[in-house]
Amino acid sequence: MSRLLLRQPARGISVTENCLSALRSATVATLKDSRQVPNAGYQLNRKLTKTPIKIHHPAPCLLPKGSEPKQLLEQKLISELDPTGWRRQLFQRSSPLALRAGDVVKVLFNSETNQTFVGTIMAIRRRGVDTSVRLRSEVGQLGVEMSVKVYSTSVKAFEFVSRALKKARRAKLYYLRPDEKKRK
Amino acid sequence: MVVGRVMAAQWSALLSSTMLACSRRIFSTSTSTHRELPPLAEFVSSFTTHHVEEPVTTIPTELHTDISNTIPIAPASESGHRRLKRAELPLPVLFDSPHAALSRKQLPKRTGTVAFKRGMMSVFDENGARIPVTILHIDRAEVTYVKTVEKHGYFAVQVGAGARHPKNISRPMLGHFSKAGVAPKKLVQEFRIRDESGLLPVAHEITAEHFKEGQFVDIWARSKGKGFSGVMKRHGFSGLPASHGVSVSHRSAGSTGQSQDPGRVLKGKKMAGRMGGDYVTVQNSKVVKIYPEYGLVLVKGPVPGPKYAAVAIQDALKKPDMQ
Numbered sequence: 114m115s116r117l118l119l120r121q122p123a124r125g126i127s128v129t130e131n132c133l134s135a136l137r138s139a140t141v142a143t144l145k146d147s148r149q150v151p152n153a154g155y156q157l158n159r160k161l162t163k164t165p166i167k168i169h170h171p172a173p174c175l176l177p178k179g180s181e182p183k184q185l186l187e188q189k190l191i192s193e194l195d196p197t198g199w200r201r202q203l204f205q206r207s208s209p210l211a212l213r214a215g216d217v218v219k220v221l222f223n224s225e226t227n228q229t230f231v232g233t234i235m236a237i238r239r240r241g242v243d244t245s246v247r248l249r250s251e252v253g254q255l256g257v258e259m260s261v262k263v264y265s266t267s268v269k270a271f272e273f274v275s276r277a278l279k280k281a282r283r284a285k286l287y288y289l290r291p292d293e294k295k296r297k
Numbered sequence: 298m299v300v301g302r303v304m305a306a307q308w309s310a311l312l313s314s315t316m317l318a319c320s321r322r323i324f325s326t327s328t329s330t331h332r333e334l335p336p337l338a339e340f341v342s343s344f345t346t347h348h349v350e351e352p353v354t355t356i357p358t359e360l361h362t363d364i365s366n367t368i369p370i371a372p373a374s375e376s377g378h379r380r381l382k383r384a385e386l387p388l389p390v391l392f393d394s395p396h397a398a399l400s401r402k403q404l405p406k407r408t409g410t411v412a413f414k415r416g417m418m419s420v421f422d423e424n425g426a427r428i429p430v431t432i433l434h435i436d437r438a439e440v441t442y443v444k445t446v447e448k449h450g451y452f453a454v455q456v457g458a459g460a461r462h463p464k465n466i467s468r469p470m471l472g473h474f475s476k477a478g479v480a481p482k483k484l485v486q487e488f489r490i491r492d493e494s495g496l497l498p499v500a501h502e503i504t505a506e507h508f509k510e511g512q513f514v515d516i517w518a519r520s521k522g523k524g525f526s527g528v529m530k531r532h533g534f535s536g537l538p539a540s541h542g543v544s545v546s547h548r549s550a551g552s553t554g555q556s557q558d559p560g561r562v563l564k565g566k567k568m569a570g571r572m573g574g575d576y577v578t579v580q581n582s583k584v585v586k587i588y589p590e591y592g593l594v595l596v597k598g599p600v601p602g603p604k605y606a607a608v609a610i611q612d613a614l615k616k617p618d619m620q
Binding site (some may be wrong): 166167168169170171172174175176181182183185186187190194223241242243262264265266267268 | 415416417418419420421422423424425426427432434436437460463468471472474475478479480481502588590591592593595
């Protein structure tokens with residue numbers, strides 16, 4: 114009896130009060146079932162007879178234990194959106210072909226007009242499937258900035274144009290923007 | 298004797314004026330050629346007691362109160378067509394009755410389910426556009442109880458989701474789950490449905506495949522609690538200027554009323570107080586993607602409540618029925 118209770122009970126077996134009281138009476142033989150209160154004129158009945166409740170065991174959770182659904186789904190989604198892995202090669206920090214802030218890059222889009230954009234990488238925002246890169250280009254006097262979602266299906270390719278002459282000392286190059294006060 | 302005659306006259310006048318409201322039984326039990334008035338006690342009791350002949354299992358759809366234009370005619374007999382007697386006419390359904398109210402109520406056809414909010418991410422569609430989605434995890438959702446109009450007055454399906462250790466669950470609830478044949482659940486939610494066609498058997502599992510990609514759903518959950526919030530956050534008041542002599546009340550409400558009239562602050566005046574933690578429904582959220590192998594449903598846009606909180610999802614009320 115005691116061995117059964119220590120182990121994890123099998124599916125569908127209920128732990129009943131009767132089992133417990135039987136164990137109690139078996140191990141502690143000196144305790145009486147009805148306790149006499151001195152000078153009270155009544156007895157307390159210690160026998161507990163509750164009907165047993167059958168407790169069903171839960172089915173296993175579909176998510177593996179300790180996993181985050183976002184991580185699971187992102188891995189799936191990225192492998193679907195980037196089957197050859199060129200996007201991961203360009204934008205994962207550890208990759209040897211990784212792009213850096215300061216590099217000049219040309220983006221080709223999946224549009225009818227085959228739109229392109231050439232610019233300096235100002236910032237790389239790494240967020241899994243939401244990874245985006247901010248490019249800056251000066252078209253004459255007009256500065257143009259563009260944020261491109263790397264894993265979007267509208268992006269056809271990234272072409273590496275040139276690396277920065279001097280390695281940028283920071284990850285985000287917002288200082289490339291002109292000083293508003295000086296212009297006036 | 299005079300009194301008795303007057304009473305009888307009054308009684309017959311009362312009878313004629315309240316024909317439509319009378320119970321069927323008074324007139325149909327009489328088998329004689331002319332109408333015999335029943336004893337007064339029975340007549341009076343017909344107004345005070347509510348006669349229920351058989352339980353209504355189907356919800357009546359016709360609610361006309363004026364039946365003078367729609368008196369049905371009995372099939373042709375050897376004597377020819379005859380007008381149905383008043384005793385044989387169908388009774389109109391009262392507008393102010395539970396059955397009529399139930400037939401008017403807008404409800405989805407199918408049940409919903411409980412899910413747990415597991416964060417947000419984004420997916421890309423075929424055009425390359427980014428769709429922000431909320432990840433909802435339908436964790437071991439099973440039907441724990443079913444409510445019907447005969448027993449409870451309405452149709453509903455009670456769904457339990459999650460799992461909890463039996464030692465942390467009260468004995469009454471353990472009995473409830475045991476009777477349903479399911480493991481003890483973390484929480485339980487009722488979903489009202491239109492009629493018995495949406496009822497599911499007890500212990501039936503509701504998976505992510507209950508919803509289809511592209512369908513619309515209504516999601517409701519308790520919003521994030523904001524604690525005791527000031528008037529600017531809670532009601533969007535603009536506060537007072539940051540300078541120009543304003544003393545110590547930059548984020549206050551300012552004036553709370555008029556002068557001598559009404560001479561008090563009106564009820565419902567927007568003031569600071571507890572914000573959040575109340576039920577919010579987001580209607581017509583689109584189901585973007587389903588992962589049945591994980592029990593995940595991706596829904597477009599945000600969903601009320603913090604991460605890991607329980608939300609209730611059901612087919613959108615304002616969209617066509619889902620089969």
